[in-house]
Amino acid sequence: MFGIYLKRELSRRKKAALVIAMGLALGIALVITVNSVSAGMQQAQDKVLKSLYGLGTDMTVTKAQTAPTSSSSGRPKFNFDAKSNDSSDTQSSDRVMTQGGQSLKSSLVTKVAAQKGVASAVGALSLNVTKVDGSFTQGKAKSTTGSSSTQQGGPGGQSSGSTGAPQVQGGGASFDVNSYSVAGVDVTNQDLGPLATSKISTGKTFTASQTNAKVAVLSxxxxxxxxxxxxxxxKISGTKYTIIGIATPDSSESTTDVYLPLKQAQSLGDSKNKVTTIYVKATDSKQIATVKKTIQANISGTTVTTSADLADTVSGSLSTASNLATSVGKWLSIAVLIAAFLVAALLTSSAVSRRVREFGTLKALGWPSRKVTRQVVGESMVNGLLGGALGIALGLGAAYTVTAISPKLTAELGSTSTGGGGMGGPGGGGPGQQAASAAKNTIDIALSAPVSLTTIALAASLAIAGGLIAGAMGGWRASRMRPADALRSVS
Known part of the structure; x- marks a missing residue:
């Protein structure tokens, strides 16, 4: 009886049911769209951080660079001698400097790895090589000859030529400056560290036996x-390295140009048993904050930076869109949902008001109030489920459209600390730091809008909640009607 009556009443009021369902559908569709875009933003940010951090890296340990002393400005110096008159004689000089903060003792890697909550730790050395090559050209002295006025008293009164002071013409210097980054890699554990962000596309990577071999991998x-x-x-600073592989970054342009075994990089940078960055993997990704505090408490003077810290430095259109989806989108979704629920409740209540004769007659025939209420709630639940189905369809369509269009977003990552003591990425202490200032690394990311089962479940819950709210309000109104109301309305 309940099902038959419910079907008949919904068929009679198709337009009203459709209006209520569409109101709920729009609110639910907006929730799905905002949630899926927000998930896409999170994936894009994770992709950016992964390209810098590497798979499995949870944090880095560095030490802030100290201010240069008066005797050492920290800037590269080059000394050349004019040792040949031959202008074709080329001179070349490499200046190798550590980058990314103050050097740490290699023994700290073992100490960090022994901390509670740390699964593994790997040291890396970041270097910047500035290569200057070119030649000097020697100038040539030339004298100038000019005519003077007639010399009185000279033989026959004839004029004579005079020679001016010699002048140097030509000469100078022509030098080319090239700067690139070098990362020292612990070849015994390449799952962590600067090379973990790339895949070998040509050749091969280092082997565990090449801890001090003169081999290199290039980006x-x-x-x-x-x-x-x-x-x-x-050739780097007079040492030749054989190229054994070409590395392609997973999701962006590499910020490291040359990868060497750690011991070779330490020799180049005159940093024996030194590292600039310690890459850390935690045993539990949910305890990263706790592990960070443990390392900071037990190893003083170091800066521990997590991927969440680096995420705070993400700017550009990715950050703008993420903030828009998270803040504006969330509150807009809530506002639209509240409006949709209120509209559904008001329309349901209004429909009940127009059915005074019907419900009064049913009560006069013996229907108890709870049965009338159940009837109204049942109709509202069907409207809510219909609105949920339409909303899910609209939301999936919107998410698919965003994924199909794949708008490009730009992520800029700046320094997270002063003095280059930041993370293993742009602006931090890891390999690939070209300058210890607020240089930025720009990465283009294609936005997608994945829809999870959790989002679908949330949409279904909202549909049921909307139906219950509308049904409760309409049912309360219907339960207060008396049979006499129906008799008064009979003309």
């Missing part, structure tokens, strides 16, 4: 720019 962009291939050599 794809650097190899292409300098026309380097596997098997060729690269």
């Amino acid at each position: 794809k962009s650097y190899a292409k720019e300098n026309k380097k291939t596997v098997g060729k050599t690269i």
Whole structure:
């Protein structure tokens, strides 16, 4: 009886049911869209952080750079001698400097790895190589000859030529300056550290036995720019390294140009048993904050930076869109949902008011108030479920459209600390830091809008909640009607 009456009443009031369902559908669709876009923003941010941090890296340990003393400005110096008159004689000099903060003792890697909550720790050394090469050209002295006035008293009164002071013409210097980054990699554990963000596309990576071998892996962009291939050599500060592989970054342009075994990098940078960054993996990703506090408490003078800290430095259109989806989108969704629920409740209550004769007659025939209320709530629940289905369809369509369009977002990551003591990424202490200032690394990310089962479940719950709210209000109104109301309305 309940089902038959429910079907008949909904069929009679198709337009009203559709209006209520569409109101709920729009609110639910907006919730799904905002949630899916927010999830896409989170994925984009994780992609940015992964490209810098590497899979499995939860935090980095560095030490802030100290201010340079009066005797050492910290700037590179180059000394050249004019040792040949031959203008074709080329001179070259490499200046290798550590980057990314003050150097740490390699023994600290073991100490960090022993901390509670740390699964593994790996040290890396970040270097910046500035190469200057070119030649001097010697100038040539030339004298100028000019005519003077007639010399009185000279033989026959004839004029004579005079020679001016010699002048140097030509000469000078022509030098090319090239700067690139070098990362020292612990070849025994490459799952952590600067090379973990890239995959070997050509050649091979380091082996565990190449801890002090003169071999190198180049980033794809650097190899292409300098026309380097596997098997060729690269010369750094007088030492030749054989190129064994070309690394392609997972999701962005690499900020490191050359990868060397850690011991070789330490020799180049005159930093024996030193590292600039310690990459850390926690045993539990949910306890990263606790592990950070433990390391800071037990190893003084260091800066521990997590991926969440780096996420705070993300700017550009990715940050703007993320803030918009998180703040404006969330409150807009809540406002629209409240409005949709109120509209559904008011429309249901209004429909009940127009059914005074019907409900009064049913009560006169013996229907108890609870049965009338159940009837109204049942109709509202059907409207809510219909609105939920329409809302899920609209939300999925909107999410699919965003994914299909894949708008490009830009993420800029700046320094998270002063003096280069930040994270293992741009502006931090990890490999790939070109300058210890607020230089930024820009990455383009395609936005997607994934819809999870949790979001679908949330939409279904909202649909049921909307139906219950509308039904409760309409049912309360219907339960207060008396049979006499129906008799008065009979003409």
